[in-house]
Amino acid sequence: MRLLVRTFVILFFLSETWCLFNGGVFDLNFFKCMWKKNYDCPHDDIRFFLYTPTVKRGRVVNLHKPKTFFKAGFKPHRETAIIIHGFNGTQTSRHIMYLKDAYLSRKFNVIAVDWERISQYPCYLSSLSNTKLVAQCSAQLYSFLTFTGSRSKHITCVGHSLGAHICGMMTNHLTKPQHKIIGLDPARPLIEKHASTQFRLTRDDANVVQIFHTNAGFLGQNSFTGSVDFCINGGRTQPYCKGDPIRKARCSHFLSVCFLANAIYNRRPMASFRCANGCIRNNRLPFLPSDIISLRNPLRIGMSLLGQDTPDTASGGYCVHMDQAMNCPFN
Numbered sequence: 286m287r288l289l290v291r292t293f294v295i296l297f298f299l300s301e302t303w304c305l306f307n308g309g310v311f312d313l314n315f316f317k318c319m320w321k322k323n324y325d326c327p328h329d330d331i332r333f334f335l336y337t338p339t340v341k342r343g344r345v346v347n348l349h350k351p352k353t354f355f356k357a358g359f360k361p362h363r364e365t366a367i368i369i370h371g372f373n374g375t376q377t378s379r380h381i382m383y384l385k386d387a388y389l390s391r392k393f394n395v396i397a398v399d400w401e402r403i404s405q406y407p408c409y410l411s412s413l414s415n416t417k418l419v420a421q422c423s424a425q426l427y428s429f430l431t432f433t434g435s436r437s438k439h440i441t442c443v444g445h446s447l448g449a450h451i452c453g454m455m456t457n458h459l460t461k462p463q464h465k466i467i468g469l470d471p472a473r474p475l476i477e478k479h480a481s482t483q484f485r486l487t488r489d490d491a492n493v494v495q496i497f498h499t500n501a502g503f504l505g506q507n508s509f510t511g512s513v514d515f516c517i518n519g520g521r522t523q524p525y526c527k528g529d530p531i532r533k534a535r536c537s538h539f540l541s542v543c544f545l546a547n548a549i550y551n552r553r554p555m556a557s558f559r560c561a562n563g564c565i566r567n568n569r570l571p572f573l574p575s576d577i578i579s580l581r582n583p584l585r586i587g588m589s590l591l592g593q594d595t596p597d598t599a600s601g602g603y604c605v606h607m608d609q610a611m612n613c614p615f616n
Contacts, residue, residue, distance in 0.1 A: 318407075318408030318410070318411035318412075324417070324418055324421060326418075326421055326422035326425050327348060327349065327422060327425075328418060328422055330400065330402040331398065331399070331400050331403075331418070331419055331422045331423075332345055332376075332398075333345065333346050333396050333397070333398060333426055334346070334376050334396065334397045335353075335354060335357045335358075335359060335394070335395070335396050336385055336394075336395040336396075336397070337357055337358035337360070337389075337394055337395070338358070338389055338392045340357045340358040341389060343376070343397065344356075344357040346359075348425060348426060348429050351429075351433065359394050359433075360394065361430075361434035361435045362434070363393060363394050363439070364391070364392075364394070364440075364441070365394040365396065365430060365435055365439060365440045366393050366394070366395050366396070366441050366443055367398065367423065367426065367427065367440065367441070367442045367443065367452075368384060368385060368396070368397045368398065368443045368444075368448075369397075369398045369400075369419070369423065369443070369445070369448030369451050370398070370399070370400070370401075370445055370446075371404070371444070371445045371447045371448045371472060372404050372406070372409055372446055372447045372472065373404060373405060373406040373412075374404065374446075375399060375401040376397035376401070377399075380445075380539050380542040380543055380546075381445075381542065383542070383543055383546050384443070384542050384543070384545060384546040385397060386546075387545075387546035387547075387549040387550050390549070390550060391549065391593070396426065398419065398423050398448075398451075400415065403415040403419075409475075410475075412447060413475060413476070416447055416450060416451050416454060416484070417454065417484070419451050420451045420454035420455045420457065420458065421458050423442075423451060423452075424455040424456075424457070424459055425458075427442070427455060427459065427463065428459065437463065437464045438464045438465075440463065440465070441466070441467060441593065442463055442465070442466045442491075443466075443467045443469065443545070444466070444467075444468055444469065444471075445539075445541065445542050446469070446470060446471065446472040447472045448469075449468030449469055449470070449471035449472070449486050449496075450468075450476060450480075450484070450485045452466045452467075452468065452486060452490070453466060453468070453485060453486030453487060453494075454483070454484060454485075454490075455490075456489075456490040456491065462490060462491050463490065463491040464491060464492050464493060465492065465493040465494075465495070465597075466490055466491040466494050467495045467496075467545065467592065468486045468495070468496045468511065469496075469541035469542050469545060470499045470501075470506075470537075470538050470541035471485070471486050471505060471506045472505070472506070473501075473502070473505055473506040473507065474504070477506045477507065477508060485510075486511075487510050488510055488511055492597070493512055493513075493597050494510070494511040494512045494513075495511055495513050495514075495515070495592070495595055495599075496513070496514045496515065497517055497541045497544060497545060498514060498515065498517065498520035498521075498541075498564050499517050499518075499523055499538060499540050499541040499544065500521065500522065500523075500534055500537035500541075501516065501520045501521050501563075501564040502521055502564075503521075503534045503537075503538075504537075504538040505537075505538055505541070507564070508563070509561075509602050512599070512600050513595060513599045513600055513602075513603070514601075514602045514603070515557075515589070515591060515602075515603050515604075515605050516560060516563075516564035516565065516603070516604045516605065517540075517541070517544050517607050518605075518606060518607060519564060519565050519604065520564025520565070520604065521564055521565070523536065523537040525540070545592050548590075548591040548592040548593075548594070548607075549592050549593055552590075554588035554589055554590050555588065555589055555590075555591060555605045555606060555607055556586055556587075556588060556605070557586070557588065557589040557604060557605040557606065558586050558587060558603065558604055559601060559602065559603060559604075560602050560603065560604040561601055561602045562602075564604070565604065589603050591605065591607075
């Protein structure tokens, strides 16, 4: 029995190590990575860029200088999206800009949180540690917005990969949970099986926690942790992603951002069915392996609205079909 347990532990460790190295997220040069010990906000390595329907070129805003918000066209009565990129990202990444433009098309205030300086490749471990600081400073931004008159019901925190967990961690610094969080393929390595609920996105971090799964089980988390979880095209590997396994995983991981943007642009329901037990490997219509479909378990295809249009009362897990995102860019 002991030998069996030891063998299992060794295999688990090897699989996790393989995931880190092959996913391009391991700290290859430990000494070049930036571990932040200064937890004072505002912080020089965390910047907020404001985009509005009237000022579409991003402007850096300062919480200590409220005029910087209003000069850039910020309107407290409008809905606001706070967008947080993930590891090795930046607020000017093509997929983040695509999502920003989608929200602007609906007349949102958009604030992109840029923590590029402390989340650079190959420093995944230090980036993971730095999420605590980014969450603290982003929570101050959230509090500032509500202080200026924005209603919490009109603020959505949207995070990709590590950014999704930052959205969740923001609640650690707020007096009450946020209203809505949309987590886009929340990061899996060293988080899903290892981090406490305080340091990752959970359904308790907001009244509504919506999660898009596009690379579940590799770069994205496998478990359902939202009030509503959407497995896009099976949720594991997107059928439009080509190349070697690493490129397929990266492509699938980044597509979560663009799928949300397309849902915002299109505003139409997508074909879906309930899949409460998690994302599935078969990502083609009708999604389910043939041995699961039977007369006792008929396939009930419905329609689901995704993103900002999902009803706040929605709950459970859904497998959703979305068309190829031809205009979905990623670096």
